[in-house]
Amino acid sequence: MADADLKALTAKATYLKNRWPVYADIIDWLVDLLSEAYSVEDRLCLPQTPWDHNLLSQRLRAGEPLFDAGSIPIDMESSRDLFAILVTTTEHRYGKLEPLGSMLSGPSDEVRFILSAVLACESENLESVCSRHGADASLFTLLMRLALRPFLRQLSKRAEAELDLAGWSSGRCPVCGSWPSLAKLGEGNKPRILYCSLCETSWPFSRLECPFCRNDQADSLSYVYAEEEKDLSVDLCERCGQGIRTLGIKHHSAPVLPILDELVISHLAIAATKGEN
Ligand SMILES: [Zn+2]
Ligand SMILES: [Zn+2]
Incomplete structure (x- = not known):
C-alpha cells in the first residue's frame, strides 16, 4: 500500500518535472515533505474508536460536514513532531527558517488558535499570527497542511469506506468542512x-x-x-x-x-x- 503511494508520487513528480522543468526544484522538495508525511501515516495506529454512524450520516444528510475545526480528532503531539521534521527537511534545502520552527512551541492557547485557523482555512488569522512571529504565512500554511495530512487522510479514507458521501452537494469538504x-x-x-x-x-x-x-x-x-x-x-x-x-x-x-x-x-x-x- 505504502509502496504504491510512493510509486505514484515518484511517477507524478517525474511527469511534472519533465513538463515544467522550472518547478523541478520545488517538486523535489515537496516530494521529500510528502514522503515524510506518508511515513507518519503508515505508522499511525490510532485506536479505531467506533463512530456514531447514525449521527454522522444524519450530519451528512443535513448538509453538515462530519467534523468541524473544533471537533476534528487530531493528534497534536504527533502533528507537532511531523511539523518539526518538515521544517528541518526544508532547512536542509533552503537554509535556516528561524521564526517558523518555533511557531508551534508557544503557549498551548496559541497553538490551539493556530490549529483551528488552519483547519477552518482562516487565512487572515494565520497571517496575523505569522506576522507576529515574523514567519512566512504561505510557507507556514503549507507545512501545517502537510503536518496534519496523515491524520486527516486517515479520517478521509475511513469516511469514504464507512459512510455514503455520494449525496453531498455542498462546496465545503464533507469530512473536515474545509474549502x-x-x-x-x-x-x-x-x-x-x-x-x-x-x-x-x-x-x-x-x-x-x-x-x-x-x-x-x-x-x-x-x-x-x-x-x-x-x-x-x-x-x-x-x-x-x-x-x-x-x-x-x-x-x-x-x-x-x-x-x-x-x-x-x-x-x-x-x-x-x-x-x-
Ligand atoms: Zn463565488
Ligand atoms: Zn477535508
Missing part, C-alpha cells in the same frame, strides 16, 4: 470533482457553480488559461472574488496529488489575481 483547493473537470456530462485542501477527500460538484458562494450565474463565472497548456485553468467567480485551480480532462491521467498538481497551476493563479487588480 477545496483543486478541481478536475469530468469528461462529457460528468460533473467536475473537487479536492479538499486539507484532507484531500474528493466529491462531485456542478461545473457551472462557484463552490465558495454558490453563484451559478454564467455571466459572472469565468476562467483563465494559457494558450499552450489548455488542460490547466483557474476558474473564477466575480461575485465572491475566489478562484479554484482546475485540471482539464486531458491532464495527465495519473492519480491526482493536490499538493503537486496545484503547484503547476501557480503561474495561472498569479495571473488571475493580477487580472483582478
Whole structure:
C-alpha cells in the first residue's frame, strides 16, 4: 500500500518535472515533505474508536460536514513532531527558517488558535499570527497542511469506506468542512470533482457553480488559461472574488496529488489575481 503511494508520487513528480522543468526544484522538495508525511501515516495506529454512524450520516444528510475545526480528532503531539521534521527537511534545502520552527512551541492557547485557523482555512488569522512571529504565512500554511495530512487522510479514507458521501452537494469538504483547493473537470456530462485542501477527500460538484458562494450565474463565472497548456485553468467567480485551480480532462491521467498538481497551476493563479487588480 505504502509502496504504491510512493510509486505514484515518484511517477507524478517525474511527469511534472519533465513538463515544467522550472518547478523541478520545488517538486523535489515537496516530494521529500510528502514522503515524510506518508511515513507518519503508515505508522499511525490510532485506536479505531467506533463512530456514531447514525449521527454522522444524519450530519451528512443535513448538509453538515462530519467534523468541524473544533471537533476534528487530531493528534497534536504527533502533528507537532511531523511539523518539526518538515521544517528541518526544508532547512536542509533552503537554509535556516528561524521564526517558523518555533511557531508551534508557544503557549498551548496559541497553538490551539493556530490549529483551528488552519483547519477552518482562516487565512487572515494565520497571517496575523505569522506576522507576529515574523514567519512566512504561505510557507507556514503549507507545512501545517502537510503536518496534519496523515491524520486527516486517515479520517478521509475511513469516511469514504464507512459512510455514503455520494449525496453531498455542498462546496465545503464533507469530512473536515474545509474549502477545496483543486478541481478536475469530468469528461462529457460528468460533473467536475473537487479536492479538499486539507484532507484531500474528493466529491462531485456542478461545473457551472462557484463552490465558495454558490453563484451559478454564467455571466459572472469565468476562467483563465494559457494558450499552450489548455488542460490547466483557474476558474473564477466575480461575485465572491475566489478562484479554484482546475485540471482539464486531458491532464495527465495519473492519480491526482493536490499538493503537486496545484503547484503547476501557480503561474495561472498569479495571473488571475493580477487580472483582478
Ligand atoms: Zn477535508
Ligand atoms: Zn463565488
